[in-house]
Amino acid sequence: MTSQDLRAVTWTAAAEGGAVPSLSLIDQTALPHALNRLDVTTVDELIDAIVRLVVRGAPAIGAAGGYGVALAMAQGEREGWDRARLDAEVARVRAARPTAVNLMVCVDRVAPLIDAGLPAVLAEADAIVREDLEANHAMGAFGADWLLKRVPAAAERPLRILTHCNTGALATAGWGTALGVIRELHGRARLETVYADETRPLLQGARLTAWELVQEGIPHFVQADGAAAGTILRGEVDAAIVGADRIAANGDTANKVGTVGIALACAHAGIPFVVAAPTTTVDLATATGSDIHIELRGEDEVLEWAGVRTAPAGSRGHNPAFDVTPGSLVTALVTERGVREVSAGELPVGGLS
Template identity: 60%
Template structure:
């Protein structure tokens, strides 16, 4: 399957200068709908409702969001202060994922050189993301096959870290895709994943399209599946990786990590280097986003909990480095559980 979750379409849009187009992931798999985003309001809303999501894709959204802001500002006459304010709105729309702010920061300094310089840099960032995903997938696949000693792997995934979460190819699911291309995947257990069932709706959609054998399971089954010996490894993405190797990822990842630790099954985190935040000493400093409680207390608009019951809905958790067998980026594979850290072993760019 080849699909672009986020791209810049030249010549489109109100003034023909191009438009940011995203695949609306809130309506998958029932509908394949694309949204053209021409305003900061529309982009921020799309980020907040998870129409576009996934750390690497958010990095691309941040970079291209600067172009969206420049184009909107030109149309409506924003001054420099208002433009900076609107770009900050994009940058801060999702606090846990470092890539969104990183993407904005990568291109923002080019604004004095003009809109075309910003656009070129944003498009290069998107191309680099795809190349990074393919390289980290290759290195992660090599590591997993060597570590497990198996020719064909039974894999557990949590949330969606495929091409829908990136500019193309995928991170954690890119690793699965690389293994599948080598004939090295026996079966995938895809956790349904709260919030918004991104594993059931999105990961399963990608696995089915690629013809990869799989089943969707409820999140609460993951620990049992691991401890029963049904999987050889777990592969997940990340929204932020601290300098000591602590990993922030979708809520439920910590439970998967604890079960893997107990069972002696490796947990591999796959993410581009842009997800590593060397300024963040450890996971204690990572802000954990909380989503609306009614995502927990209702189902399809129908109340499933008593009216007096509140919903507690953290979107992410932080897994300590000691439970992370490996972190694979395009720069190589490190082993946090063995004492290696991104901060200690970061190679030159």
């Protein structure tokens, strides 16, 4: 089984003999050294898994949120919750990570079906997963077509692509968003190599993206985040493609911290900076990037490494999980509906209605 066949989030029905329903998650904190699954049966366990990044990536978190409603219902049935308690627990799942809009969208899509019963909730959560997988394959094809048409070098040789963080099967229902485009290029023999930024502070690029690329034999380099701009400006990259956690109505895009520097370097070098994300990531209620809440994670993630203090005792840690790239720097937005050239004025609000 290749990494693209992995399912980061799966529902396990109750079995005979006392087992309770559970949500099975690939433990992404253990990769690349071990491929383990964590079975969660309570809301507290699910929220802890989301916060600790056992499950991460906006679409995968969204899927976890959809199934999280079912998990809360099953726990409430076992423990005798009233409706007010159930609603409060669902709200806790919805708020587990504030930047990624997919979590909120998916919980809000599933929660109205609570009165229809657990089978209806599970059917809607299953539909979210199915639609995301279909959307990812569509994005891969649209994105590859656009790059092969718009990047001049594609007429002469396979492309060299830079990506940031992890946007593959591990971050989605399967296949991937930005990494899905890369997979599509590789499948067409139109990919020379990938530059995968290590992605500080938790190394999602070095641990997860590189692991997925290794599983499929896709040539790549892992590089420090600080090397990305220089690699671009030296002419070693034909295009950069990243995912997104929230896209505002004007095209401003929140993604893993470090993304905006890549976009600036691409603009200076005159190469495409492409965002690949499902339409559920476009938040038309958020007018601009300045309205996007940026999650601050624990200081120790930048003050320590593997539990060992690396900064002086008197230092404080500034650890934003995301940054916002202005829409003016986004060359194109790839969704399951096609490609919109954001910096050319084809804003998401106009192109996705």
